[in-house]
C-alpha cells in the first residue's frame with residue numbers, strides 16, 4: 001500500500017489525537033538534544049573550540065616556513081624540529097604525506113596553533129589524547145593549545161589522502 005500515492009487532499013485532513021501526541025513528543029526530544037549539544041560541548045570533554053580564517057596554501061606555507069626557520073633546533077627524519085616559546089603562534093603544516101614540523105612544547109604553557117593543509121583534505125588526530133580536526137587547504141584553523149601532560153604524542157592523519165596516507169604521522173613532544 002505504501003507504494004501507492006496517498007488519496008487526494010490527505011494533507012488537509014485533521015490529525016488524529018495520538019499522532020499529535022507523537023509529533024509533540026518528537027519535538028520535545030529534538031529540543032532536549034538541541035540544548036544538550038551545548039551542555040555536551042562544555043562538559044563533555046569535546047574538541048576545543050577553534051576559529052577559522054581564510055588563507056591560501058602559498059600564504060600559509062610562507063608563514064609556516066618563516067616560523068620553522070626562526071625556532072628550528074634540529075631535524076628528525078628530514079623534518080625540522082621546532083621549539084617555539086610559550087604564548088607564541090605555532091604553525092603546523094599538513095601535506096602529502098607528512099606533518100611539519102615536529103613541535104617541542106612545554107607542559108602547562110599556552111600556544112596559539114595554526115593548522116592548515118597545502119594540498120588536499122587531511123585529518124588532524126592527536127593520539128592518544130584523541131583530539132580531532134579536519135584540515136582543509138585554504139583555511140587556517142586557530143586554536144589555543146595547552147599541553148597538560150608531558151611525553152610524546154603522535155599526530156595521525158585520519159582522512160584518507162592517497163597512497164602515503166598510512167605513513168602520515170607527525171609528532172608533538174611535550175617537555176616538563
Ligand SMILES: [Cu+2]
Nearest residue numbers: 122157161168
Ligand atoms: Cu593526510
